[in-house]
Amino acid sequence: MLPTKTFNAVKTLLKTSLIATGVSFALASNVLAAEYSLNLSTSLTPNDPSYQGFEAFKKGVEQATDHHVEIKLFPSGQLGADNDILQYAQAGSNVGIIVDGARLAQFVPQLGVLTAPFLFPSYASIKKFVGSPVFHQWIGELPKKANLNVLSFNWFQGARMLVTKKPIKSPADLHGVRVRALEAPMTIKTISCMGGSPTPLAWSEIYSSMQTGVVDAAEAQPTAIYGSKLYEISKYITKTRHFYLETGIVVSHKWFASLPDKYQQILIDQSEKAGESASQATIKIGLKRLAQMQQKGVVIESVNTKPFAKACANVVNQMGLTKAAQDVERVIHS
Incomplete structure (x- = not known):
């Protein structure tokens, strides 16, 4: 003994x-419990209301699946440029991204009208359209054409405005001004018709590019302007509202199809729920951000948008989207 x-x-x-x-x-049990994982990427910063919506989406999915599906969030473009993430998703990787119609138009051309200049008169109008059978038919083509799945497309990020170093009153004031443009044909065309010289850049590059003179201006929504601190290097925000940025969470169709049906539905439901909440927060916080930037010395100006809209009147026709624009008009005025 x-x-x-x-x-x-x-x-x-x-x-x-x-x-x-x-x-x-x-x-080890906790690690094994997460049978599936999704890496969700965004160029937005963590203080953006949409990102806070992603946090709610993560929490909702993980709780509803008893942590069998894990959502990992990557803000500020940590995983790479948006177009690169889309390619990873197409290849079947377990990545997702918050994305606009302009980027998805390369797969389903009609989706480009979501960012057509001055087509939608308000957030309410674009919200109505993305809830329509016409829109759902369009995004229903993405799995077959691009190996992509839309979880929800109700993430409103705000009205796009010009961010410049000089006052902008008319399209003539943008002549010779290099404006950062989202890397998609429709948004490039929009900057051009409004009078500027479009320069495609990833959003993560915008601050340094404006600071060093690679570009002179940008166009974005108030929450993104504030989150990226563009008020530090720009003196003017002009409320052109040339389009209302409605976005969605897009994932790989191959990855999505690998999930059990019940988990697929949870992802859809939680994405819809979080998107609606984030959209309402965006509207409220967007107004607050404009006021905060004004207090920091930025001049916030309204402008007569009719000359800009007139200059851009033929864009949808030039882009081959006449029928798509007619579908939009029919739905929002029904």
């Missing part, structure tokens, strides 16, 4: 070992 002191020491060692083994087992 072991001496009492030695026995107690061995007993303590065994107990400690068992506890450690139990903790290790619990950790």
Whole structure:
């Protein structure tokens, strides 16, 4: 028999070992519990209301699937440029991205009208359209044409405005101004028809590009302007509202199809729920951000948009989207 002191020491060692083994087992169980994972990418910063919506989406999905589906969030373009992430998703990777219609138009051309200049008169009008059978028919083509799935397309990010170093009153004021454009034909065409010289760049490059003179201006929604601190290097924000940025969460169709049906529905439901909440927050916080930037010395100006709209009147026709624009008009005025 072991001496009492030695026995107690061995007993303590065994107990400690068992506890450690139990903790290790619990950790291993948690790792194994996440049978599926999705890496969700965005160029937005963590202080953006849409990103806060992603956090709600993550929490909702993980709770509803009992942590069998894990959502990992990557803000500020950490995983790469948006177009690159789309390619990864097409290839079947477990990545997702918040994306606009202009980028998806390369697969389904009609989706380009979502960012057509001055086509939608308000957020309410574009919200109505993305809830229509016409729109759902369009996005229903993405799995076959691009190996992509839309979880929801109700993530409103705000009205796009010009961010410049000089006042902008008319299209003539944009002549010779290099304006950062989203890397898609429709948004490039929009900057051009409004009078500017479009320069395609990833959003993550915008601050340094404006600071160093690679571009002179940008166009974005208030929450993104604030989140990227463009108010530090720009003096004017002009409320052109040339389009209302409605976006959606897009994932690989191959990855999505690998999920059990019940998990697929949870992803859709939680994305819709979080998107609606984030959209309402965006509207409220967007107004607050404009006021905050004004307090920091930025001049926030309204402008007569009719000359800009007139200059861009033929864009949808030039882009071959006359029928798509007619579908939009029919739905929003029905």
